[in-house]
Amino acid sequence: MDIERGNIEIVFQKIPYMYVIKSQNELVDYCSYNKIAQDIYMRYSSEVFLHTTDDERRNNYLFMCNQMKIHTDWWKNDLNDNIGVFQLVFSLANKMLRLDGNEIKCKFEQLLRWREISLLMGQDFFTCAYLAFDDWKKGYNTQYFAWLPIIRSDDSRLHNILEQGVAENHFHLNGSTKIFELNWLCLMNHISGRNTEFRKITRTMQMQRNDSFDKRGEKESFYTECLRAALYRVYLFLLMKKNKYLFEKAEMLVGKVEKGISLCEITSDIQNLITMAKNLYGAKINDMVLDYALENKMMKWNDNDGRLLAGERKFLYCCYRYILTGQFDRRQKNIFYAYLIMRTDFRGELIQNNKKIGFANFSDYQDRKEYFIEGHKLYEEELVRLALNESLTKKNMLSLEARICPKNSSTKLIKSLKNYERIVKSEPVNNGYDKLIYVLHFPKLFDRPFTEGVPRNNNVRKMVTRQARSIVAMLDKNGEINQHIKGIDACSSEIACRPEVFGQVYRYLASKRVNIEHDICFHNYANAKNLQMTYHVGEDFFDITDGLRAIDEVLLFCNFRRGNRLGHALALGISPEKYYSMKGYKVVLSKQILLDDIAWIYCKSGKLGCLLEEKLKAELIEKYTSLYKEIYENNIRNGPCPSIHEYYQSWKLRGDNPQSYRLDEKEFKKVLKKTELVYFDRFRFNPRVDKRIRENKRYRELYYYYHFNKKVREKGNEIIEFKVTDEYIKLVRNMQDKMINELAYKGIGIETNPSSNYLIGTIRKYEEHPILRFNSRKLKEKNVGENICVSINTDDQGVFDTLLENEYALMTLALKKATDDDMNTLYDIEDIYEWIDYVRKMGINQIFS
Structure with missing residues (x-):
């Protein structure tokens, strides 16, 4: 300093x-x-x-x-x-x-x-x-x-x-x-x-x-x-x-x-x-x-x-x-x-x-943003005016994607959106309203204590179901304001709940058929478009592997498709060598999360073609077996430990509605075969998971115990320390590279937020930001691997005291100052400006239409 x-x-x-x-x-x-x-x-x-x-x-x-x-x-x-x-x-x-x-x-x-x-x-x-x-x-x-x-x-x-x-x-x-x-x-x-x-x-x-x-x-x-x-x-x-x-x-x-x-x-x-x-x-x-x-x-x-x-x-x-x-x-x-x-x-x-x-x-900062304004209506309006109008009135602002929380009723949601519309349109000369896009984001909340017959994160599942229905009810009213609602998101702490909680709601809202509710045809069904999807993921995690698994869960459970986006995704691009060094080569997390992470990285790495060294393979199998016995076998006593691949197959079911798995086998198979249209329940099973996995009784039981067995939940919540080896770190880096290639192939974009990631994440310099790993095209003579479509954004520009143009400027200056170990400049200034322009264009291409 x-x-x-x-x-x-x-x-x-x-x-x-x-x-x-x-x-x-x-x-x-x-x-x-x-x-x-x-x-x-x-x-x-x-x-x-x-x-x-x-x-x-x-x-x-x-x-x-x-x-x-x-x-x-x-x-x-x-x-x-x-x-x-x-x-x-x-x-x-x-x-x-x-x-x-x-x-x-x-x-x-x-x-x-x-x-x-x-x-x-x-x-x-x-x-x-x-x-x-x-x-x-x-x-x-x-x-x-x-x-x-x-x-x-x-x-x-x-x-x-x-x-x-x-x-x-x-x-x-x-x-x-x-x-x-x-x-x-x-x-x-x-x-x-x-x-x-x-x-x-x-x-x-x-x-x-x-x-x-x-x-x-x-x-x-x-x-x-x-x-x-x-x-x-x-x-x-x-x-x-x-x-x-x-x-x-x-x-x-x-x-x-x-x-x-x-x-x-x-x-x-x-x-x-x-x-x-x-x-x-x-x-x-x-x-x-x-x-x-x-x-x-x-x-x-x-x-x-x-x-x-x-x-x-x-x-x-x-x-x-x-x-x-x-x-x-x-x-x-x-x-x-x-x-x-x-x-x-x-x-x-x-x-x-x-x-x-x-x-x-x-x-904690986010919770305080309106403490001393609440109840003072005109200050609340100035809050919105400063947030929206200052940005929307700029001639170069082509699109502003504002994230807001949905409400528990369509009436409240419409009232809130109408208020924003009034404030934006109140300016004497303002053509900015047409640039405004709304993305409705569901907040993640921490789980409540175990209750018999209640699945994990049931408080969030019930809340987002109500909110999803209010969104559909509003869309069914066919108001002019609906043209501005383009997508859905899940925000707040990833530690609170995983993507599995939002799977059914995402599949429901992102389907064009959501426009048929209670068997009543949507007013402009012929012109209806799918709501686009984005998701805050890989931003905060107990281990990089845990963040990578969360990203994979979003893609699988929420049925992400080409043109959808991930918010932040830091786990995908930060240096595992620096991260684990900072952590002293140890991570501390719950036994259930570690069990899931080990099963996932072991099986997913094979699917992606990563080389798994025999020594590491044996260590992961040993740790998996030990954790499974502690959490499941000693508490449910339903036979020998399943193979790590069998456990992984059961993990795939987590995007399904867990209540269906409380049914007996006969009723479950009957529900599985149902084809009649029942608006929300139609999406209780994840279509991207092979039906044969659900038909396997062992897999279904594992999923049931994961949610509804008290001893499994209690033992899984116990905290454990996991020591990280050099071989494990190499595997994590290889997984990152393979998943970057996978996202690029599938056309999934990433919204990066440099200052937000710098202040919340573990990067200590702007030039260390993962955006350069996601897409370094234009910066190097020979680009390594695939390039993901990325954008630069502000996230919470009030909390982080920033501006969109300054986010670009900070990355520009950081790249200009970046040097190698011999203090030689890393990037040519012409390449830097060309890259900035390239990222600017990708941001425009990411706009939800």
């Missing part, structure tokens, strides 16, 4: 704001805007500069102290020289950003650095500082603050390529807006009565910063911290508005807090002050003021989709200007410094930047 970026992280994220507050009250420069105590710095720098000695970190501290003094030649001579930590921000912003007309852009060569630091602090933290300093130098006052939610790079060649047209094929609607900004604004303007929302935050996503060595560093409760931030914001705003009457009220409240009065005791006073500021200054949006800092006079220059962001940006801009011109005194500089720390702290609870990997970590 470079020193400047690390010091920004320490000063504005790691050091508790309470040090600044305590120093201010005690009138000592223990830790304030112009002096960071060395012992404080050293304590928190160890969390940032992980691989440095104490001596090296002391040098970093001295470097920071020196940088906080005015000495660089790009400052004007008359600059107020008492700006301390803010110079760190001005200096780094100047190195990373530049102004192109009215648009702030990131210098292309700084994009990876920008990505790392802006994810932590927020882009407005730097863009507003850069603009304030640039305007101050030029004697100019910017009026436009409603620029793009995420700024672009200044790579004009990349812009020109992408201007030819792009498709966004993986875009979760509720996770693709400015999550932090909207929650923050709603909270800063409606700070009272928030106990319920804050009670939902049961644990922090960042490392706890309470300092047991120094009571001055102890944090307040999260709600109290935000109360303080709301007070400081309105205080500084009224100071800059020069409203003597209201400022005196704010000054009085700040004074009370400094004297020790609890912020909770004056919550209503803070809210009343905010309300007065809203009534006096705030611009109305649909007859309501959403942010007092978005002033009436600002709307002349900022009335676009980014309007609600403009108020906070101008507030930050003006504070930075006051810092530069010396209009804030020492106390006010500390208040602004503390505000920035608290703002960053709150951001870290909503935007995934805590450097943990895995889907569970992401899911």
Whole structure:
């Protein structure tokens, strides 16, 4: 990590704001805007500069102290020289950003650095500082603050390529807006009565910063911290508005807090002050003021989709200007410094930047995206407006595939979609609605405890069945909105439930015959198209083999066909050598999953033509036999251990509806022969599995015990450690190659999401992204193996704070910087841009028509 970026992280994220507050009250420069105590710095720098000695970190501290003094030649001579930590921000912003007309852009060569630091602090933290300093130098006052939610790079060649047209094929609607900004604004303007929302935050996503060595560093409760931030914001705003009457009220409240009065005791006073500021200054949006800092006079220059962001940006801009011109005194500089720390702290609870990997970590962030907006209708609408309109109004956006959850009734689903339609069409000039595609995604949920007669994941099976029927009922109404519904998806944690749970629903909804429901003909049956299919798979797993098996299960159980897609599929392309090395050549998972994985990789590898070494073959058979006896034979006692091939045949039945396997043999065979059309039950058996497998009593029994035997379930849930050998790793790599070839042959595409995969998965560099293994055509003289149709997308662009163009740019720069072991450049720049254009075109080809 470079020193400047690390010091920004320490000063504005790691050091508790309470040090600044305590120093201010005690009138000592223990830790304030112009002096960071060395012992404080050293304590928190160890969390940032992980691989440095104490001596090296002391040098970093001295470097920071020196940088906080005015000495660089790009400052004007008359600059107020008492700006301390803010110079760190001005200096780094100047190195990373530049102004192109009215648009702030990131210098292309700084994009990876920008990505790392802006994810932590927020882009407005730097863009507003850069603009304030640039305007101050030029004697100019910017009026436009409603620029793009995420700024672009200044790579004009990349812009020109992408201007030819792009498709966004993986875009979760509720996770693709400015999550932090909207929650923050709603909270800063409606700070009272928030106990319920804050009670939902049961644990922090960042490392706890309470300092047991120094009571001055102890944090307040999260709600109290935000109360303080709301007070400081309105205080500084009224100071800059020069409203003597209201400022005196704010000054009085700040004074009370400094004297020790609890912020909770004056919550209503803070809210009343905010309300007065809203009534006096705030611009109305649909007859309501959403942010007092978005002033009436600002709307002349900022009335676009980014309007609600403009108020906070101008507030930050003006504070930075006051810092530069010396209009804030020492106390006010500390208040602004503390505000920035608290703002960053709150951001870290909503935007995934805590450097943990895995889907569970992401899911915790995902759950919080609307905590402080729920119930505030206009903020909810702005959430959708920012997510959809900003993207749809771009001329080069040819298609936007928004993922939304289906409802339990067609009425609720139609109402939800109509609301989105209203918001998108509300813009005076907007032809974007025709570009909007909906994919309805079923959330995966964790299983409930064993209940007699109930199969695995029955809670999800019942939920998705209801939701599938609501989708069909809506389609049967033949509304205009149906033209925008193109596909289905299964989202959320793969650890929760496997593709087998969704097999019947997928086959049901993806069949054209779904348009006959209750033997009533669909209104426009002749023109009906199959719903297309995609599936989040191979993103989060206990072992690469487990992720590969999940991908195979999607293809088999959900009856995937040419033109369908997989979301993420990281297990298919990450380096097994690096993955298992990182895991210490051990994986920890349940006995049932390991049993299934071993049977699958043993049998599937033979089917794909992989060479299985005799030593590894013997080890896998031995492990399979041991696990089978533990889980099944010792609990059901129905004869000797079946061969690994027999177990694999039984595994193929898992895409069937498990309730059918509770029937006795006579009834089962009768059901198996039924040919009459019974809408949903028609798809209870997977047509891609040979009927003879179902007719085998041993296979059926194994499948029955898998679902309905309590002892089998309990023993299978026990955790085991599995040691990975070199031979096993070679097999996994060979399996990946063969499955990539299989997907390419079958015409199955992959939706890649570079930043999402970087933050959730195990890759540590963008150039390690599996997209290069899926399809490296155009990048190498000789391409190895088949190429899968791939696309670049954003996933949850709000949670990951990204933009489609920046996903392309990050991959472009990563490839440009990539080197071999001898530090030789890996890729020619012309090949890189040709590859980017090629991926762009594949994204368009992936659009669900």
